């Protein structure tokens with residue numbers, strides 16, 4: 001049979017194909033209709049690609065028993081693979097590599113799929129996410145470039161390419177591609193997101209507010225990652241305009257509160273709260289409340305970008321026991337983890353995390369000494385340029401707090417020159433200038 005993107009699926013069950021289509025549309029469209037994969041795989045265990053998608057769903061799970069689900073569906077997919085097509089076999093193999101933390105092999109298989117079977121949009125999307133977590137912008141765009149001709153009429157494919165272009169700093173093309181996707185399909189949240197990235201990178205704060213407000217009504221049925229992340233982007237524009245009340249209201253109303261147990265919700269909340277505090281905003285007892293949820297996580301230590309921010313939230317919220325468990329896990333994966341991410345964990349994530357803990361404790365000289373080296377290599381821990389900018393802000397604020405205004409000033413100047421000047425950077429510049437004079 002064939003799925004909605006035209007891929008051959010080895011099954012006789014219409015229900016299985018329907019489940020694949022529902023899952024696939026949710027994945028590329030940032031929806032919520034994923035659970036169907038588990039039930040459908042149970043009913044059709046010989047459908048290899050369906051079980052591989054169920055494995056992907058198990059990977060999304062964050063409960064302590066997720067390993068059992070991963071094993072169940074992955075083993076089923078591997079057992080069914082010999083009777084499946086080459087595309088399906090490659091997809092199962094990519095999932096197998098992913099589950100075994102062999103990210104180099106997983107991404108190379110997604111590349112092969114994109115080159116040989118460009119109609120497989122789901123594979124390209126999963127591959128892009130893996131590259132995103134590895135900080136590999138080129139890989140993200142490469143995958144989108146491979147599949148775009150086959151999916152000219154699919155808004156989601158253009159959205160995927162728009163974000164790849166943006167991360168490669170090809171901003172004009174990214175905006176064009178994101179606007180194209182949005183014209184094709186008004187509800188294309190990933191395209192809204194890609195254009196928001198272009199606008200924040202260029203300092204077009206009013207454009208960004210107008211753009212995201214225009215489409216915010218389309219995010220209601222998105223999964224909590226996309227919902228909270230797009231609202232986070234809107235709050236970011238307000239924050240950089242120093243419209244702090246609006247940013248805080250978006251934090252309370254949209255960014256924090258969808259699924260307080262989910263990783264991405266927590267990361268968006270941590271990132272916004274931290275930035276607000278850096279800007280001098282009083283955030284009340286929000287850290288206490290947020291860190292309570294972070295402390296209840298079962299940490300899987302699969303992405304340094306997440307762990308680094310959990311650690312700050314735990315330190316800031318005074319959750320010492322949970323912080324200790326998190327750090328133990330991080331050190332373990334740094335010592336024993338996959339080769340491709342070892343350097344990122346050992347030489348970037350661990351010292352940067354220790355520097356953030358020092359920041360939370362008010363030891364800014366220690367923050368500076370620990371962050372100096374990892375700061376140069378932060379791309380390797382994953383996340384977007386806009387997300388990682390938080391860490392650069394921590395560096396600059398630490399310089400200021402340590403009274404190293406002469407070092408902070410050129411960095412703030414760089415930010416002002418890089419894009420249309422944002423009010424938040426102008427204020428910081430004036431402050432550094434004022435204190436530098438006083439210091440002299």
Ligand SMILES: [Fe+2]
Nearest residue numbers: 193197384386
């Ligand atoms: Fe983003």
